[in-house]
Each structure stands twice: as C-alpha cells, then as structure tokens.
Amino acid sequence: MIRHARSVRAELGRTVGEIAALASGYAGTLRVGAIPSAVPILVARTIAVLKRRHPRLRISVEVATSNHLTAALAEGRLDLALGRVLDADAGSSFAVHATVDEGLVVCCRRDHPLRLTGERASWVELSRWPWVVLPEGSPMRQILSSAFRGGGAHEPDDVTETASFLMVISLLAESEAISLLPRDMLASPFGRPTIDALLVDFRPSMGPYTALTRRDRDSEASVALFIEALNHVLQERASLDT
Numbered sequence: 001m002i003r004h005a006r007s008v009r010a011e012l013g014r015t016v017g018e019i020a021a022l023a024s025g026y027a028g029t030l031r032v033g034a035i036p037s038a039v040p041i042l043v044a045r046t047i048a049v050l051k052r053r054h055p056r057l058r059i060s061v062e063v064a065t066s067n068h069l070t071a072a073l074a075e076g077r078l079d080l081a082l083g084r085v086l087d088a089d090a091g092s093s094f095a096v097h098a099t100v101d102e103g104l105v106v107c108c109r110r111d112h113p114l115r116l117t118g119e120r121a122s123w124v125e126l127s128r129w130p131w132v133v134l135p136e137g138s139p140m141r142q143i144l145s146s147a148f149r150g151g152g153a154h155e156p157d158d159v160t161e162t163a164s165f166l167m168v169i170s171l172l173a174e175s176e177a178i179s180l181l182p183r184d185m186l187a188s189p190f191g192r193p194t195i196d197a198l199l200v201d202f203r204p205s206m207g208p209y210t211a212l213t214r215r216d217r218d219s220e221a222s223v224a225l226f227i228e229a230l231n232h233v234l235q236e237r238a239s240l241d242t
Contacts, residue, residue: 029058030222033069033081035209036165037102037182040190042233043082050229057222065138065163066209070094073214080223081212084139097227098211098234103183104143104204105197109173112198120199123151130158130177132168140206144180147204169195180204 034043039061047059062072066083073081074093085094106126108114114121114129127148134141148155160177162168168179173194185191211230213223 028222029060030226031060031062031077031079032226033062033064033072033078033083035066035069035083036063036163037185038082038100038209039063040165040188041184042100042230042237045233045236046226046230049232050226053229054225057225070212073212076214076217079213079217079220080226082209083212084207084209085212086139093215094212095215096210096212098230099208100210100234101208102206104140104180104206105183105186106178106200106203107172107181107186107191107195108176108178108198109194110196112176112178114178115196115198118199120201122201123148123153126151126178126200127153127156129156130160130175131156132160132162132171132177132179135161135163138163140180140182143204143206147180147202151201166190182206 032043032047043061047061050057050059062069062078064072067086069078069081069083070085072078080097082100106121114125133144145155160171162171165181165185168181169185169190171177172179178198181191186195186197211227213220217223
C-alpha cells in the first residue's frame, strides 16, 4: 500500500511538473517509437507540427518493428508508440489514441519492363522477377507470402532481405527488382522521384496500426501534445484522400 501511494505521488508530481513546464513554454521530453512505414510522412509531419507549436519540446524517436516497440512501451522506455499490438494478452495494458490505415502497393522503378506493358501483372509473373522483401516474421512479409499463395504462385527464388525501406527504394531504383511497400513510402520524398506502383491482379491489404500509450501513463502532457498534432496531420491526410 505504501509503495503504491509513493508511485501515485510520483506520477502526480511528474504531471504537475509537466503542466507547469507547458505554462512556461517548455514541454519537457517525449520518447516516441514508430514502425518504419510511419516515419517518412506521418511521424515527420507530426513532429514538424509539434515543434512549430512547442519548439522547446525535446523529442527522441526510435524506429523498430511493432514487437520491439510494444515491449519498450510496456517497460517504460517509450512514452508513445505507433505500431501494432501483436500479443493479444499484452493489448489490455495499452490505450489506443488514433488508428492509421496503411494501404499497400506493389512497386518497381518507373521504367521497369512490367510497367511499360501497361497491363496487370499476375502473381505468377511477379514471382519470376527479383524481389526486395522485409525479414521473415514481419507482418508485411507474411502478407506477401499469402499474396503469392493466393495468386497460385511460389515465392520468388531471387530475394534480397532488408528491414530498411530506404534500402528497398534504393534497390528498386537501381535494378529490376519489385517490392511490396506501404502507400506512404511511395508518396514520400524518397520514393516519389524514382519508383511507382505496378498494376497487379490484386493488391494485398494490411490492417491499421495505432498510436499507443500505457494505460497508467496516458495522461502525460507531452503525449497529449503529440496526439493533438497527430490528429491534425491525419485530418489533413484524410482531406487530401477525399
């Protein structure tokens, strides 16, 4: 009971300190985790909005897969994470503040032979080309494997694995490789000049990811500021999509 009271008092002290800091124009420190696909547009724009409003807020960003991010969030090493809860048992300890749809597109360089035909490529045809893929075990890799099976094809033999989307885009630009990417990566400044979507028989789909905090720490002022800026960016994005 005494330990719990001390914990509550410490949390209250932290909250009061943050509110005072906000009132004086200083908003403390925020530790954000994000899956790679959220970084180039959503996280970058959110931080840009947030820093314009609160330039003295110190922000650190960790980029990792969802399983690493949720573990870090649960252990208190992150204040907020943009990712997916892969462990249903752990999900009850997190609060969801925003949901982000993530469309997927099959991509290649703009002058790729398959794009020049102007026709839809079957997954059997796609399997004959080199691919750049995320590592085994990642949700997107699992979805890609399901797409090949659903298209009646074997997975390609010529595969390069990387967890870096920047590496994926660079390899697509320099070769005849193909990859499955989040739509935001295609629209990012990295992807826009060099790669484009490829017409395929069907496009794989992926469930949304969410902005998460620990339930016992979801009232922190710096987290509230980030969520406010994130919702602003998501509203802008929705207006552009309509």
